[in-house]
Amino acid sequence: xxxxTARKRAHRPPALLIAxxxxxxxxxxIPLVGLLARVxxxxxxxxxxxxxxxxxxxxxxxxxxxxxxxxxxxxxxLAWVLARTNFPGRSILRAxxxxxxxxxxxxxxxxxxxxxxxxxxxxxxxxxxxxxxxPFSTWGVVIATTFVAMPFLVITVEGALRxxxxxxxxxxxxxxxxxxxVMRRITLPLIAPSLxxxxxxxxARAFGEFGATITFAGNLQGRxxxxxxxxxxxxxxxxxxxxxxxxxxxxxxxxxxxALRDRWWRAL
Amino acid sequence: xxxxxxxxxxxxxxxxxAGCAGSGDESVNGEVLVSAAASLTEAFNVIEDAxxxxxxxxxxxxxxxxxxxxxxQILEGAPVDVFASANTSNMNRVSEAGAVxxxxxxxxxxxxxxxVPAGNPAGVTGLVDFANQELLIGLCAEDxxxxxxxxQALDNAGVTxxxxxxxxxxxxxxxxxxxGELDAGxxxxxxxxxxxxxxxxxxxxxxxxxxxxxxxxxxxDAPNAEAAAAFVSFVMSDAGQGIMGEYGFIAP
Numbered sequence: 403x404x405x406x407t408a409r410k411r412a413h414r415p416p417a418l419l420i421a422x423x424x425x426x427x428x429x430x431x432i433p434l435v436g437l438l439a440r441v442x443x444x445x446x447x448x449x450x451x452x453x454x455x456x457x458x459x460x461x462x463x464x465x466x467x468x469x470x471x472x473x474x475x476x477x478x479x480l481a482w483v484l485a486r487t488n489f490p491g492r493s494i495l496r497a498x499x500x501x502x503x504x505x506x507x508x509x510x511x512x513x514x515x516x517x518x519x520x521x522x523x524x525x526x527x528x529x530x531x532x533x534x535x536x537p538f539s540t541w542g543v544v545i546a547t548t549f550v551a552m553p554f555l556v557i558t559v560e561g562a563l564r565x566x567x568x569x570x571x572x573x574x575x576x577x578x579x580x581x582x583x584v585m586r587r588i589t590l591p592l593i594a595p596s597l598x599x600x601x602x603x604x605x606a607r608a609f610g611e612f613g614a615t616i617t618f619a620g621n622l623q624g625r626x627x628x629x630x631x632x633x634x635x636x637x638x639x640x641x642x643x644x645x646x647x648x649x650x651x652x653x654x655x656x657x658x659x660x661a662l663r664d665r666w667w668r669a670l
Numbered sequence: 671x672x673x674x675x676x677x678x679x680x681x682x683x684x685x686x687x688a689g690c691a692g693s694g695d696e697s698v699n700g701e702v703l704v705s706a707a708a709s710l711t712e713a714f715n716v717i718e719d720a721x722x723x724x725x726x727x728x729x730x731x732x733x734x735x736x737x738x739x740x741x742x743q744i745l746e747g748a749p750v751d752v753f754a755s756a757n758t759s760n761m762n763r764v765s766e767a768g769a770v771x772x773x774x775x776x777x778x779x780x781x782x783x784x785x786v787p788a789g790n791p792a793g794v795t796g797l798v799d800f801a802n803q804e805l806l807i808g809l810c811a812e813d814x815x816x817x818x819x820x821x822q823a824l825d826n827a828g829v830t831x832x833x834x835x836x837x838x839x840x841x842x843x844x845x846x847x848x849x850g851e852l853d854a855g856x857x858x859x860x861x862x863x864x865x866x867x868x869x870x871x872x873x874x875x876x877x878x879x880x881x882x883x884x885x886x887x888x889x890x891d892a893p894n895a896e897a898a899a900a901f902v903s904f905v906m907s908d909a910g911q912g913i914m915g916e917y918g919f920i921a922p
Contacts, residue, residue, distance in 0.1 A: 520806075521850035537851050538806060538834045620835025620846070621811065634838065638738035639813040 434652065441649055442642045449646035457624045458632035459650065465540065465628060466608035469547040470555075473604045477555040478597070482585075484556070485563035496560075503553050510549055511617025518545065518618075542619035543626050550614050551607040558600030562593040602662050606655055699727030702897035703749065705740040706732055707756035707815065707884070708839045709780070709857075712864045713917040714754070720913060721904045728897045736814040736839035744769055744889065751898035754886045754905075756780075756858075757815035761885040771895065774887035777905050778919040780858045781879050782816075782823050784872035785847045792853035794872055797824055799854060800831040808843050808855040811836040816843070819880045820856035826878040844869060858882065860918040883922070 442449065449455070484496055502510055518525040518536045528534055536542045570592065574584045590597070612630035619626040621635065629651055636644035706714045711734050718730045733740065733750065737760040744750050744764055753770075754777070755761040761774045786794045792805050800807050809831065810817030817836065824831050835852065837843035844861050846852045848868040862871035886905060888898040904910045911921050 515846075515849060515851060519849060519851045535806070537846075616838060616842075620808065621837065622833060622835050626835070635811050635813070635836070638736070638742060638811070641742075 437645065437648055437652065440641075440645045442645065445642070446646055446649075449643050450650060452643065454623060454627075454632055454636070454643065455629075455647055455650070458627050458629045458647065461540065461543070461624070461627065462609060462629040465543045465547055466551075466605055466611075468544045469551055469608040470601055470605040472544070472548050473552040473555045473608075474597075474601060477552050477600075477604075478559055481556045481559035481563060485560045499553050499556050501553075502550050503557075507550055507611065507613030507615075508617050511546055511614035511619075514546060514549060514614065514618040518542075537618055538620045538622065538626060540619075540625055543615050543628060546614040546618040547608040547611040550611050551604045554603040554607055555600040558596050558603065559593060562596030563589070566592055598662065602658060606658065609655060610651065698725065698896045698900050700894045700897055701729045701731060702751045702894050702901055703731045703733060704752040704754065704901060705744065705748070705750045706734055706752075706754040707737045707740070708734050708841045709756050709816065709861055710734070710754055710884070711841065713860070713914050713919065716913050716916075717905060717910055720909060721901060724904070724909075725897075725900060728900065730901065736810075738813045738815070739839070747891070749891070749893050750889055751892040751894050752886065752888055752901055754884065755815070756882055756884055757818065758883050758885050759818075760815065761887060764889075765887070769890050770887045771890045771892065772888065774885045775902070775906065776883045776922040777886045777910075778884040778914050779922055780860055780882040780884065780919055782819055782856055782874050782882075783859045783862050784854055784874060785844060785857045785862055785869040786854050786872055787847055787850040787852075788867065788870055790870055790872070791850070794854045796872065797827040797829050797856075797874060797878060800824060800856075801829050803832045805832075805853040806834045806851065807831055808835045808837055808846055808852040809833055810840055810843055810856075811838055814839055815882060816840040816857060819882055822880045823856060823874055823878050826880070827874075858918075863918040884919070 480499070484492065484499075515522065515537060517523050518528075520526065520529050520535050520537065525536060528536075536545060566589065571584050571588050574588045575581075579587065610630055611628070612634065615626070615628060616631055616634070621627050621631050623632075627635070629647055633644050633647045633651070636647060704714070704718075714732055714734075718732060722728060722730055733743075733748075735743075737755040737757060740750075740753060741755070741760040741764055744753055745767055753761065753764060755764075758774075758776075761770070764770055765774060784794060784797065786792065792799070794805070799805060809820045812818065812821065816839075835843075835846070837846065837855075840857050840861055843852070843855045844857055844865060847855050847857075848865055854872075856874075857869075859871065862869055886902055888895060888902055892898045905914075915921065
């Protein structure tokens with residue numbers, strides 16, 4: 403056996419790995435094929451432009467982008483604190499932030515209701531002082547989606563900050579840059595790919611949020627009924643509409659994920 | 671499960687050289703999957719226990735959700751033995767699809783009540799308050815039976831409701847009323863009873879109210895048709911009807 407064939411053979415993945423990989427792939431592909439098989443292509447434009455779908459799409463875009471923006475403003479500083487400071491109980495804090503990733507969203511929604519609802523721990527004094535009611539409002543949707551989606555941003559950005567070579571920031575400081583300038587000119591540009599990946603993940607999670615939203619914010623067309631809620635309701639009344647909405651969600655999410663794939667792979 | 675039963679039979683044959691152990695009630699055994707409307711939760715939990723006590727060989731699994739949700743699962747081929755729907759229209763849809771074995775039977779009736787948080791903080795007196803935009807009003811979603819019936823009652827009362835949330839099923843609606851997050855909603859009389867004081871009921875007059883007929887059937891593709899038949903007969907029996915009555919259901 404020549405040396406080159408041996409090397410070639412070593413580079414060829416084992417058949418078992420390929421087989422298992424293909425089965426793994428089918429887990430993702432089969433449901434999509436099932437969905438596509440049900441799409442009523444003929445009256446798709448008509449279904450996709452019905453008032454329920456337009457309202458839900460508008461609401462989903464607005465609330466998911468708002469939740470992403472809030473996550474960026476609050477989540478990046480939080481990630482910085484986690485990555486750069488040392489204090490007792492930091493690992494507990496990190497576990498708390500990761501909790502929404504693993505918790506059933508319905509539990510998160512119920513917890514939000516008990517905290518921020520009209521009779522909630524914070525919600526009641528808030529209501530008494532300002533008359534503000536968060537559940538059953540569009541802000542309720544934003545809060546629920548932020549709760550569920552922000553951990554993606556914090557975790558991604560914290561990881562990037564930890565892997566950053568501290569000598570870059572040290573050099574900038576030595577050259578006279580103040581801490582804010584270092585953050586703006588050195589730290590943020592260096593973690594930009596991870597930040598972008600985190601933002602995309604956060605947005606995608608927010609766009610698909612269902613459980614916390616329906617539990618905390620209820621379900622009303624035009625006010626709190628996002629696309630996932632509209633799919634859920636339509637599944638029981640008009641399946642063609644449900645399939646049309648599902649197709650919109652798959653197309654939008656896939657388009658965003660593919661468009662950002664290069665930066666994506668580099669960052670994760 | 672038939673396979674499990676077969677394995678059990680073979681084990682028993684090998685061990686004692688006898689047939690499948692008779693458990694009082696002939697040779698009916700195995701698992702039976704019952705898809706029941708969310709409003710049947712408490713009553714069917716008790717019926718499940720009583721039925722399993724009477725039939726030690728049978729293991730009942732309850733799949734509880736809105737009737738419309740259950741209907742879709744069945745039409746998509748879920749391996750369900752018995753369907754208990756909170757209205758006849760969902761049962762009819764399943765029946766029209768040819769999924770019902772024999773005839774569906776009405777096994778209980780239920781009427782509607784307004785549910786308000788304990789103490790009725792918003793002072794709700796009747797369906798007319800559902801038009802008040804100041805109040806937070808919830809209904810079941812339109813295609814869920816309680817949503818359909820609730821809208822019929824509002825129609826009967828000539829009220830156009832100012833809705834703040836269309837909840838996916840009656841339990842979700844009840845939870846939000848119990849938490850005090852909604853001021854009022856329309857649920858079944860039995861739901862108000864089931865919260866044991868968590869919510870208060872406000873009567874809906876008979877001329878506005880709607881009678882919900884609960885329908886039960888064995889499905890054509892029932893994996894365990896014998897156990898399914900035994901379960902349905904138990905629900906229709908005096909024992910079953912007695913339990914239903916305890917939870918506020920009316921015998922048909």
